[in-house]
Amino acid sequence: MTVRSAWFPALLAAALAATIAFLTLPVVAIFVDSSPRDLIDSLGEPGALDALWLSLRTTAAAMAVILLVGTPAAYLLATRSFRGRAVLITLIELPLVLPPAVAGIALLAAVGPSGIAGGSLEALGIELSLTTAGVVVALTFVASPFYVRQGIAAFAAVDPTLRDASRTLGASEARGFARVMIPAAMPGLAAGGALALGRALGEFGATLMFAGSFQGVTQTVPLAIYDRFATDFDAALALSAVLVAVAAGILLAAKLVAGSEALGRAAR
Amino acid sequence: MLRVEARTRLGELKLDVALAVAPGECLALAGPSGAGKTSVLRVVAGLLRPEHGVVRCGGETWLDTAGGRDLAPDLRRCGYLFQEHALFPHLSAWRNVAYPLRELPRAERRSRALDLLARFGMERLADAHPATLSGGERQRVALARALARRPEVLLLDEPLSALDTRTRGSATRELAAVLREAGVPALLVTHDFQEAALLGDRVGVIDSGRIVQEGRPGDLAAAPRSAFVADFTGAIVLTGEAGAGPDGLTLVKLDGGGSVTSTDAAEGPVAASVFPWEISVELPGDDPAHGSAQNRVEAEVVSVTQVGNRVRLGLAAGQPLVAEVTLASTRRLALDRGVRVAATWKAAATRLVAL
Numbered sequence: 001m002t003v004r005s006a007w008f009p010a011l012l013a014a015a016l017a018a019t020i021a022f023l024t025l026p027v028v029a030i031f032v033d034s035s036p037r038d039l040i041d042s043l044g045e046p047g048a049l050d051a052l053w054l055s056l057r058t059t060a061a062a063m064a065v066i067l068l069v070g071t072p073a074a075y076l077l078a079t080r081s082f083r084g085r086a087v088l089i090t091l092i093e094l095p096l097v098l099p100p101a102v103a104g105i106a107l108l109a110a111v112g113p114s115g116i117a118g119g120s121l122e123a124l125g126i127e128l129s130l131t132t133a134g135v136v137v138a139l140t141f142v143a144s145p146f147y148v149r150q151g152i153a154a155f156a157a158v159d160p161t162l163r164d165a166s167r168t169l170g171a172s173e174a175r176g177f178a179r180v181m182i183p184a185a186m187p188g189l190a191a192g193g194a195l196a197l198g199r200a201l202g203e204f205g206a207t208l209m210f211a212g213s214f215q216g217v218t219q220t221v222p223l224a225i226y227d228r229f230a231t232d233f234d235a236a237l238a239l240s241a242v243l244v245a246v247a248a249g250i251l252l253a254a255k256l257v258a259g260s261e262a263l264g265r266a267a268r
Numbered sequence: 269m270l271r272v273e274a275r276t277r278l279g280e281l282k283l284d285v286a287l288a289v290a291p292g293e294c295l296a297l298a299g300p301s302g303a304g305k306t307s308v309l310r311v312v313a314g315l316l317r318p319e320h321g322v323v324r325c326g327g328e329t330w331l332d333t334a335g336g337r338d339l340a341p342d343l344r345r346c347g348y349l350f351q352e353h354a355l356f357p358h359l360s361a362w363r364n365v366a367y368p369l370r371e372l373p374r375a376e377r378r379s380r381a382l383d384l385l386a387r388f389g390m391e392r393l394a395d396a397h398p399a400t401l402s403g404g405e406r407q408r409v410a411l412a413r414a415l416a417r418r419p420e421v422l423l424l425d426e427p428l429s430a431l432d433t434r435t436r437g438s439a440t441r442e443l444a445a446v447l448r449e450a451g452v453p454a455l456l457v458t459h460d461f462q463e464a465a466l467l468g469d470r471v472g473v474i475d476s477g478r479i480v481q482e483g484r485p486g487d488l489a490a491a492p493r494s495a496f497v498a499d500f501t502g503a504i505v506l507t508g509e510a511g512a513g514p515d516g517l518t519l520v521k522l523d524g525g526g527s528v529t530s531t532d533a534a535e536g537p538v539a540a541s542v543f544p545w546e547i548s549v550e551l552p553g554d555d556p557a558h559g560s561a562q563n564r565v566e567a568e569v570v571s572v573t574q575v576g577n578r579v580r581l582g583l584a585a586g587q588p589l590v591a592e593v594t595l596a597s598t599r600r601l602a603l604d605r606g607v608r609v610a611a612t613w614k615a616a617a618t619r620l621v622a623l
Binding site: 159167179183 | 344351352370423
């Protein structure tokens with residue numbers, strides 16, 4: 001009996017081993033191929049530091065927009081039922097399945113110099129394409145669906161009587177949103193935020209198409225890596241290692257936030 | 269005074285209720301799940317807007333659909349005790365209680381919250397999170413929180429059903445004390461008639477969105493207007509003090525005189541329950557040819573109500589009793605109002621619950 005059923009656990013273990021090996025080997029290779037010395041040297045190059053600083057700034061700006069606008073939008077979609085709600089959610093999810101190059105073209109067509117809204121933006125003195133602000137727009141466009149989608153699920157999973165209780169205890173809906181719903185949905189929101197952040201940090205195609213690749217203005221780390229790839233492979237490798245380290249640090253921090261919340265719940 | 273009228277369609281259910289509750293009074297709406305009980309509470313709290321409805325509390329109109337008035341839930345002073353308590357999981361007990369205390373200066377909120385918790389013996393758990401509290405403790409925190417705003421109405425949704433049988437007795441006493449002290453109209457909903465009878469001054473039996481009969485709990489059991497009410501009222505409840513009795517039985521000295529025996533073990537204040545159809549009725553002169561395990565209480569018939577092929581008898585004794593007998597025995601014993609009878613039932617049919 002035990003002998004007969006042993007093949008299935010073995011299959012599961014083999015599948016897991018293959019998954020782990022396939023997913024981690026390339027990441028490990030980046031660090032094996034670049035010595036810590038190369039890393040520090042490559043960062044000493046001014047273009048690399050510019051790219052890192054630009055990536056952090058534009059990602060932070062995009063995340064600020066995503067959190068500030070996406071959180072209330074997700075709350076509304078999670079807590080109201082109305083005609084057309086499913087259509088709206090599908091529209092929000094659409095950028096998830098767009099190839100990055102298509103996203104870049106779409107942004108150009110919409111808010112580029114000759115895009116459908118470009119003229120009115122120009123009249124307001126706002127120029128997006130080939131500027132740092134354009135990078136933020138591109139990052140927000142591709143990363144926000146990850147957050148909003150997860151946020152809808154997180155708010156929908158909160159016991160709706162908590163919202164009712166807050167109202168009967170004299171709190172306006174706005175206060176209940178800030179004091180009860182956001183804390184209660186925090187693990188899910190943090191997970192969505194981490195996904196969006198990872199996507200924004202690694203964004204390449206849409207940024208290249210929409211904002212170009214100018215050092216210090218629109219050249220984020222992924223673009224800088226691509227820029228060095230043809231000429232200086234070691235520098236590209238070192239920058240990649242830096243990006244992996246930053247992304248891993250962010251993922252770990254988000255897991256810790258979500259994990260401590262989950263532990264608190266498990267004690268119930 | 270709380271006055272509520274609500275007519276609305278809720279999916280398949282047509283809710284159509286009108287009720288009034290005096291200050292200090294508790295009206296218990298009892299009915300099966302899906303009867304629309306909780307919807308009535310939600311209408312009062314402003315969480316559900318009926319198609320047609322009026323809610324007046326004290327001198328204020330909270331809702332008048334005809335007059336176009338609908339006060340927001342946060343502006344109605346309702347102490348709402350939710351079924352699963354709805355404590356905020358990320359806040360400690362005292363912060364939950366302090367949540368509605370926004371009108372107080374920040375510095376006073378903690379001490380006021382602690383006072384409220386102390387009233388329920390919960391001050392030592394003030395810093396505990398809801399996840400670490402037992403069902404009974406959570407209920408006390410939720411009660412303290414519901415009372416924090418000095419509500420003008422208390423709304424209680426199945427306040428005992430989330431508790432295990434062990435904590436139910438003490439919770440019942442505590443709730444009864446809260447209802448007495450608060451001195452405001454209280455509306456309670458439950459699927460359990462015993463719970464309604466223990467806590468409600470009046471009970472409204474609700475079925476398919478309508479209050480089918482309303483009255484004192486004893487009267488409903490004694491004179492049900494429909495088979496539904498007769499079945500729903502279930503066992504009658506007598507309160508008393510339990511102690512050791514003969515032959516290893518438990519003897520309960522009933523409040524208001526008389527005593528009954530039970531095969532259940534108990535000590536101290538108890539609720540003794542027996543189903544009306546377990547009680548048989550004979551004339552007082554009849555020879556009690558049964559063993560000592562038979563309970564026997566002399567009483568006067570105060571009401572005779574036919575429900576289908578059976579008859580409900582309301583009996584006046586130390587505490588009101590209800591017996592259900594056949595039409596044949598009603599005729600044989602010439603049972604009518606004013607007739608004196610002896611109600612008998614087995615000790616084994618008497619269930620005891622500690623209070």
